[in-house]
Amino acid sequence: AGEALKKLSDEAGEEAVDSSKTVLTKEETDELTAWMRDNMGMQVKDVKVSDRYMTYPAIVVDFESPAVRRMMKMMAGNTDEPMPLSPCTVEINPRDPVISGLFALKGKDEELARKVAMQLLDNALIAAGLLDNPQSMLKRLNEILAATVN
Numbered sequence: 001a002g003e004a005l006k007k008l009s010d011e012a013g014e015e016a017v018d019s020s021k022t023v024l025t026k027e028e029t030d031e032l033t034a035w036m037r038d039n040m041g042m043q044v045k046d047v048k049v050s051d052r053y054m055t056y057p058a059i060v061v062d063f064e065s066p067a068v069r070r071m072m073k074m075m076a077g078n079t080d081e082p083m084p085l086s087p088c089t090v091e092i093n094p095r096d097p098v099i100s101g102l103f104a105l106k107g108k109d110e111e112l113a114r115k116v117a118m119q120l121l122d123n124a125l126i127a128a129g130l131l132d133n134p135q136s137m138l139k140r141l142n143e144i145l146a147a148t149v150n
Helices: 002-011 026-039 066-075 097-106 110-127 134-149
Strands: 044-049 058-061 088-092
Touching: 026 044, 026 088, 026 097, 026 110, 058 110, 088 110, 097 110, 110 134
Parallel strands: 044 088
Antiparallel strands: 058 088
């Protein structure tokens, strides 16, 4: 994230910010969580700053367990259609360089920042065992990669 941010800053003619050394302030996390909540759609009921030790940039909490979702799918007739997710809460790690990079990116390239935020959500859903079809994120992931290397 640091190199991509440096590239974006260089293109904009601004001094690069090393996101790996940046810890967001309370005001910045409040701004970022509100922006993420507004841009993540119906899948997310809230975005909060986590007070737990995390090695991930974001996690999902307050969700239906994968076992409950499988039981609901069996009761619905075990169709091939994925079960819709009920809205969950996303907790972000303000000490993670991806989160501080996202904060900086949303001011420079909001469309790319929105894609990164949605990718963080999908990553958290995968880690929780909740994303039924991970292929759904491939197009967006490829767009993020293309923006990073170009």
